[in-house]
Amino acid sequence: MSSTHTRIPQPIDDFVGWLSAFSQPSVLLELAALALCALLAWGMVRMLRQAVGRDERSVMFGRKDIDGVLFPSLLLCLGYGARAVLDRSINVAVLDVGVPALVALVAIRTGVKVMQIVFSQSRWARAMEQTISWLAWLVMVLWVSGLLPAILNALDQIGWSVGNTHLSLRKIVEGLLTASVVLILTLWMSAGIEARLLRSATGDELSLRKAASNASRALLLFVGLMVALSAVGIDLTALSVLGGALGVGIGFGLQKVAANYVSGFVILTERNLRIGDYVRVENFEGKITQINARYTVVRSPTGRESIVPNETLISTRVENLSLADAVVAQSTQVQVVYDSDVQQVMNALIAAAVTQPRVLKDPAPSVQLSQFAAEGMEFTLLYWINDPNQGQGNLRSDVNVALLQNLRQGGIAIAAPPRAATVAGSASPAPLV
Secondary structure (H helix, E strand, O other): OEOOOEOOOOOOOOHHHHHHHHHOOHHHHHHHHHHHHHHHHHHHHHHHHHHHOOOOOOOOOOOOOOOOOHHHHHHHHHHHHHHHHHOOOOOOOHHHHHHHHHHHHHHHHHHHHHHHHHOOOOOOHHHHHHHHHHHHHHHHHHHHHOOHHHHHHHHHHOEEEEOOEEEEHHHHHHHHHHHHHHHHHHHHHHHHHHHHHHOOOOOHHHHHHHHHHHHHHHHHHHHHHHHHHHHHOOOHHHHHHHHHHHHHHHHHOOHHHHHHHHHHHHHHHHOOOOOOOEEEEOOEEEEEEEEOOOEEEEEOOOOOEEEEEHHHHHHOOEEEOOOOOOOEEEEEEEEEOOOOOHHHHHHHHHHHHHOOOOOOOOOOOEEEEEEEOOOOEEEEEEEEEOOHHHOOHHHHHHHHHHHHHHHHHOOOOEOOOOOEEOOOOOOOOEEOO
């Protein structure tokens, strides 16, 4: 670290001498300066939060004014400036420890906040947060104590050669650290782009913005991965062979997976199917709740969820019940005996439909004498609804129950199919008359 001149922390050989630096009267001046820096940082964060109006999920602001990344970052800048000013007149001690501690706090806040937003539902996110915290504080302690340069020099002595490349533990550790920083920043950028794209998206725009969000995240992760691999020391030219092998694998073994990803892109781009549409896919009805790159989630009114591969939505027949018009027709059939009053039967069927609150009055329910069957006259009741997402089988059941009650109250008999009885000793059944 440096202020007006370069300062390299020395190993703490004399613990008593190290503690004596904190017993000087100038320590009070450092503490006052640090407190003033904290107050200024808090005031700036508070004003910025009121100006931009960020929510609780913001990485920079967090749930409270001092919970996000912005507060320790501003405090670090102010503390570093205060140390540069005080170092000209006194021997600083508190700020020599406070600045590295603030650097560690900024690293912890950044990593933890990004993990909480991007991987909020993952079980291992909590373990990653604790790992980031422990590593950051460990590096800070080694930095303050002056042991970090010695440890890095020792790691630099442990190395080996792989072809024309010389690797050492220090280079690997520094590469992994750089790769972690790059990936965290990449995830942070992709989460910010996704939040901005989906903030005001509704209806028709939701699917298209979701597609743009997924594409931007994939692109940023790819670029971040390339930078991370380069930082670790991996020769990216060697990936050309891997890319060729991957292309052959996709061509033969991963055809279905590749087809699903391409189909997902087509669905999100054409917007024939959108989040919120009520669809019927292979005798399964439900509302589309998610459109992912590989599959689509359809949730039925009963709570069951069907994970449908995107290729199925492209290559098979899909009924979109809410694409143009939510009005859906339903029908039910009944057979009555031939001596029934036709008009009385029609009135009973109409009454069974109009008594249901979900059945539309316009267009009104209608009844047709469908056919003259062997058992009796067949009538078809046709009615319309505009809320298929509330379920169709339940309404058809209610209509049938009301229809049965109306027929029984009117003394109308339902036609029964002819039954057959087997006569003892006879090889063929005889009709039952």
